[in-house]
Amino acid sequence: MKMRYRYLILAISLLLFMTNAAIAAVNVQCPGVPDRKCVHLSSGDGFVQMADGTVLFIFGFSDVTNVINPQAVLSVGELAATFSAPTIEVSEGDQFYLTLTNVGMKMRPDLFDPHTVHFHGFPNASTIFDGEPMASIAINQGASLTYYYNIVEPGTYLYHCHVEATEHMQMGMLGNLYVHPSQNGKSINGFTKFVYNDGDGSTGYDVEFPLQVGSFDPRFHIANLEIEPLPFAGMKDTYPMFNGRGYPDTVNPGVLPSPLIAENNFKPSQPISSLITATKGQRILLRISSVSTVDFHTVTVLGIPMKVVGKDARMLRGPAPDYRDLSYYTNSLQLGGGETADVILDTTGISPGTYFVYTTNLEHLSNNEEDFGGMMTEIIIN
């Protein structure tokens, strides 16, 4: 009896302590240090519309960097998830402060999921900022965690939430992330923008476009919204996409209109166009990353040779001392989930017109049961 009383007191004081201490709040850290770069993401849920009109429930990130009152992020970020997640661009030498605020899941109030950011491919990562939840920390709902990255290696990376990885990634917590080299701004062979610090302009380009290879299994998203058991084993993606859209939505140059459902507060959620435009003679950089949770994909560009100059955020050169040129021309680029490549399209000698970028996994040229669409977009050379 005495013991039980003691436990009761302990339990009550613990509860009191927790209610007092858990003053979870939005906390953005962006100190005034040299070469600082700050981004604030919220994580939560939302909706997107597939190219055949189907609306799917997603988990995702939203860019709330410009929300002036940090506390407002908890409401601004509500049902604001976008797919693909906001593209993050930083530069070599940046001290990158990335704040993640977990706003919770409006449509799934039964879920207490924490979230993380995994900066996929970050060299010499530490565990605290790696976002892999078994080996690290994850942020609970209503609170913020600021990640710090000393940016030293240019290239094309990606980021995603690593919590319950299969579910959160299938649900859409996947974004483009790339690092510009310090060589940018220098003029080499007529270029001022480069993929890497190549020293010779071989990775120079005029215009760049991210191309995120991804896909959804609608049954998984429906089961999630309806609080049904999730079909992990049966996962089979039937909405293949570039940057979160299937063709022909990929070539819509603007932000896609919001899915027309009231729950979403009519927030647009698919901001990233995959329409690629250039002037004849320009070099186009495609920053291609695959975030597919199921399939390998092969991507081809019809009519313009693809020069692969980088893979997994490293210039395609061999090790010291020879630094042999490993770049190559191809018309088929195969990527598994978690792989990236830098592809340069030189439009010198290419006639003005429309060219197609698509997956040669031909069954993925579809939007679920709609036979024409899927993982395809257009390049317009003027």
Add this chain to the structure above:
Amino acid sequence: MKNKNLFLKTRLLLMILSLMVLGVSFSAEGAIDGVISSSNHFTLTAKSGYIDTPEGGHLFTWGYALNNANMQYPGPTLLLKQNDVVTVTLKNELTVPVSIVFPGQPDVAATGGVPGLLTMEAPPGGTVDYMFTASQPGTYTYYSGTMPELQVEMGLVGAIIVRPSTNPSTQAYNHASSAYDREFLYLLTEMDPEIHRKVSEGRMNEVDTTTFFPVNWFINGRSLPDTLLEAPSLLLPSQPYNIVPRMRVGERVLVRMIGGGRDFHPLHLHGNHHKVIARDARLLESTPGTSGADLAEMLFSTTVASGQTTDAIFTWTGENLGWDLYGHSFADPLVSNETFAETTLLSSLSSNAFSTSLTVADASGFPATSSFRAIVWSGTFPGTTREIVRLKRSFGNTFTITGRGLEMIPLTQGNVEASNWPSGSRIAYTDHGRPVPVKLPDQLDLTNGMFWSGSPFLGTAGPLPPGEGGFNPNSGFFFMWHSHSEKELTNNNVFPGGLASMMIVEHPDPLIAPFADNPNITVVP
């Protein structure tokens, strides 16, 4: 560190807890388990048995056993030396014919048995001998050449490692570019339980391997979390190999990857890039035999294709984190990998100067980032005055120091402010003594992983709520090495699991992080 005793006690407690709760024993991880034959004669017996999967599955399996031991999945890893003349005797205790093919081994001679499509086969109850010379070092696989679309799925697959004649215990090939400190095997496979169920029930004519739909994925025959269980384990009598790679800071880890099934897997290594030095047991070299791996690629994910082997070197130093991963204070001595960019300032830098120049030769090793942190000091470190500066590397042949005192005020020894830095002072690019640049959230706002030490610093444990963390006895850095086809992080519809392992970077000091590589090597006559 005044709390060292407490810290050691805590660590011991954690280690005991780990042993009790998970059954994780760190005594048998490391290096590559397998079998060595002093006469280069191995006897493998094809037999049936069961393997266990973490979600409770119990799959009827065919496997290669060593002599008359248990059926095992995968088959024994054969550890050979270059130019060994090897005989593998296959005995068949299955009810179907079976065989072995040795991809990448030239001139395999098969004697006995009965002719099959790809090679000589052992009929039920029969035997067959295969002989070959392991002429080239590298990573290989072996598997059944009889109905391989079914028999490999059923478990008849294994690995072969051929060690080079030059430095066989420290190099993967006969060239220094393949040198390593530790090595680990990643034999990746998958299974469709439906096929195993039908075979176990004898419904052979209902088995359709073209509708193959795997839902279990394996590294070295186990799925997460069994991948982390001790090897061998009484709990998994037919799955003797685990995968718990560990390394110390700065070591080179050779990762031997094999696509043992029929699917491709994008193997993503957290922590750092890895250098792919060889495929299918040949160095990626421009001039075979002489140039070394000069065509090596740096990747963060490797496509492990079916039937293909890939060798990569992984290393991790923690450099360029922008904060001190050991949690040093500024007065602590520099450790070796913090001085890697150390050079000598030939000109003097007065306290009022905001720039100076280094020659290219002096500055080599400094990062090409636009801005980074360095320490300037004279005499012996740390017994003299020193200052933290930020450097900016500019284009051209000189490198400029800017931003004196920008980040921190000039630091001093004995209350004397550094007035100038005489000729011959030294400068090191370093994060030594720099704190984590952000404030971590309140503990109640965090979910802590089971392998999280509670501290951002390597080799240091931090406070954790009861029941969280606790599986990281040395406070190492755990990095997940896993398939990035995230669907494969499940065990037959149960998340988490599947094709995943945890790699551990341990503190350089063996007193803080004691561990040794103790591979389980079976030696047969």
